[in-house]
Amino acid sequence: MKLYGYFRSSASFRVRIALSLKGLDYELQPVHLRRDEQRAPGFLELNPQGLVPALEDGGTVIAQSLAIIEYLEERVAEPPFLPAAPADRAWVRALAQIVACDIHPINNLRVLQYLEKELALDDEARAAWARRWIEAGFTAMEAMLQDDSRCGDHCFGDRPTLADVCLVPQVVNSQRFDVDMDRYPTLARIYGNCMRLSAFADQAPERQPDAE
Numbered sequence: 711m712k713l714y715g716y717f718r719s720s721a722s723f724r725v726r727i728a729l730s731l732k733g734l735d736y737e738l739q740p741v742h743l744r745r746d747e748q749r750a751p752g753f754l755e756l757n758p759q760g761l762v763p764a765l766e767d768g769g770t771v772i773a774q775s776l777a778i779i780e781y782l783e784e785r786v787a788e789p790p791f792l793p794a795a796p797a798d799r800a801w802v803r804a805l806a807q808i809v810a811c812d813i814h815p816i817n818n819l820r821v822l823q824y825l826e827k828e829l830a831l832d833d834e835a836r837a838a839w840a841r842r843w844i845e846a847g848f849t850a851m852e853a854m855l856q857d858d859s860r861c862g863d864h865c866f867g868d869r870p871t872l873a874d875v876c877l878v879p880q881v882v883n884s885q886r887f888d889v890d891m892d893r894y895p896t897l898a899r900i901y902g903n904c905m906r907l908s909a910f911a912d913q914a915p916e917r918q919p920d921a922e
């Protein structure tokens with residue numbers, strides 16, 4: 711398998727964690743987002759969206775981190791990323807989608823570049839934008855998790871699930887925008903527990919071979 715990704719990309723970070731939890735080997739192909747390599751014709755042939763991550767496996771290219779993670783889940787059963795009961799699976803997916811569908815898409819590089827280049831927002835205004843939407847999502851996640859009996863060392867129980875796989879990269883990303891994690895004690899605790907696991911810690915942006 712070949713993973714097209716970028717060290718600082720949170721969507722790539724999700725897939726790195728998922729590959730690591732499943733114990734799968736892969737080759738990393740860095741796509742340098744600051745040099746616009748995601749918009750190079752060769753990469754657009756692989757992923758017409760011009761976004762990372764993309765996973766190449768046996769002649770197939772899969773885009774979208776959640777689709778990649780589901781693919782890995784369907785190929786390798788252990789350890790599972792979702793609990794067994796349908797309602798619990800939906801709960802974990804809902805937590806993951808707060809990050810992947812509602813926080814991340816409005817704070818990614820192309821959106822922040824649009825705010826800068828087309829709307830002339832300065833650094834502080836762009837950071838305030840990012841903080842605004844991260845905090846909205848984290849406030850909801852904290853409210854969902856803090857008194858939920860299913861929450862343990864991780865978002866669901868004591869093993870990482872898809873929710874943790876999505877949460878951790880978003881917490882790392884939020885540090886760039888000075889989000890105060892003291893406001894989200896449950897999320898901060900779960901983040902700490904995840905980062906004690908090598909499957910998460912070894913995939914941190916600064917530990918990647920393409921890190922600058």
Ligand SMILES: N[C@@H](CCC(=O)N[C@@H](CS)C(=O)NCC(=O)O)C(=O)O
Nearest residue numbers: 719720721761762774775818819820
């Ligand atoms: N929904 C997509 C989002 C992918 C995405 O936004 N990737 C970012 C990096 S985290 C990217 O490639 N940005 C390039 C750009 O904005 O030009 C996924 O989950 O894979």
